[in-house]
Amino acid sequence: MSPPVLTTARRAEPLLAGAGARPGLAPDEVALPESAFAVQGPWRVVVLNDPVNSMGYVVLVFRKVFGFAEPRARRHMLEVHEQGRSVMWSGLREQAELYAFALQQWHLTAVLETDEAH
Amino acid sequence: MKRIEVKLSLPVVAPLLDLMKASSDVLEAQIAAPITLDDIDADFREDWRAELLGGQQEELHALMGLFNSDFFINGVVAFDEDNAEIIVRACSALRLRLRRHDLDILEDEQLESGGVDIERLPAALQKPFMCYVFLGTIQELIIQHLDTAILRGPAGESGPAEDDDEGAGDFDLDKD
Numbered sequence: 166m167s168p169p170v171l172t173t174a175r176r177a178e179p180l181l182a183g184a185g186a187r188p189g190l191a192p193d194e195v196a197l198p199e200s201a202f203a204v205q206g207p208w209r210v211v212v213l214n215d216p217v218n219s220m221g222y223v224v225l226v227f228r229k230v231f232g233f234a235e236p237r238a239r240r241h242m243l244e245v246h247e248q249g250r251s252v253m254w255s256g257l258r259e260q261a262e263l264y265a266f267a268l269q270q271w272h273l274t275a276v277l278e279t280d281e282a283h
Numbered sequence: 284m285k286r287i288e289v290k291l292s293l294p295v296v297a298p299l300l301d302l303m304k305a306s307s308d309v310l311e312a313q314i315a316a317p318i319t320l321d322d323i324d325a326d327f328r329e330d331w332r333a334e335l336l337g338g339q340q341e342e343l344h345a346l347m348g349l350f351n352s353d354f355f356i357n358g359v360v361a362f363d364e365d366n367a368e369i370i371v372r373a374c375s376a377l378r379l380r381l382r383r384h385d386l387d388i389l390e391d392e393q394l395e396s397g398g399v400d401i402e403r404l405p406a407a408l409q410k411p412f413m414c415y416v417f418l419g420t421i422q423e424l425i426i427q428h429l430d431t432a433i434l435r436g437p438a439g440e441s442g443p444a445e446d447d448d449e450g451a452g453d454f455d456l457d458k459d
Contacts, residue, residue, distance in 0.1 A: 274318070
């Protein structure tokens with residue numbers, strides 16, 4: 166996956182290098198030290214439904230942005246379509262921002278959520 | 284390099300280009316998708332928005348650039364590994380704009396199901412709806428034939444190495 170380039174916004178080089186990721190875990194199962202969550206809380210990248218972008222397009226975007234295999238991308242797409250939203254990933258804020266930015270570059274409605282804000 | 288050429292009906296597509304251009308012009312200064320940046324640090328919001336807008340502008344310039352003087356001679360547009368991703372995204376941006384601005388009286392269910400009879404639409408909605416469908420068709424064609432190229436990314440970008448499928452073929456969308 167090619168992470169989005171935020172030329173002026175916050176950068177998160179250690180996360181881009183895959184810090185915290187365990188081999189064999191999919192992108193939305195990244196393992197992070199508990200201390201990181203204690204400071205920042207887990208942030209969720211959520212995609213909301215829109216009536217414009219086609220199912221095929223959304224599946225393509227999920228595969229491109231998160232590196233999902235097609236069945237997993239399709240599962241998330243159907244969740245968005247049927248339930249109005251799907252949590253795509255959760256973890257540290259910086260990485261969540263990068264994913265949200267990438268999804269917005271593809272014109273999907275992506276939001277960030279954290280327990281602290283609700 | 285995989286490449287597809289699509290022959291379009293000039294009498295059908297040419298009248299849509301004015302609306303596509305007008306919508307594209309609006310999107311020079313406006314992000315197509317609804318975005319909420321409330322959870323983003325205030326210091327970064329403007330940069331975030333500016334970078335999204337810059338990318339969107341690039342996409343739309345690429346899309347409108349397909350309809351150049353050559354297009355008006357032969358009616359052909361071409362997609363390949365270099366422009367597939369950017370054109371697909373541009374189509375998405377324009378469809379979002381058309382839906383929110385020109386087709387806002389239609390129900391979501393109508394658009395999602397495809398159950399819209401263009402002949403029964405008010406005259407003012409027919410061209411926007413044709414644009415909307417046209418851009419969706421372009422997206423489908425690209426995703427169907429160039430999805431591997433999009434997933435792999437531009438030359439030099441790391442990604443799964445898959446065999447090229449040379450000469451994907453030509454498509455004729457000419458409805459005449």
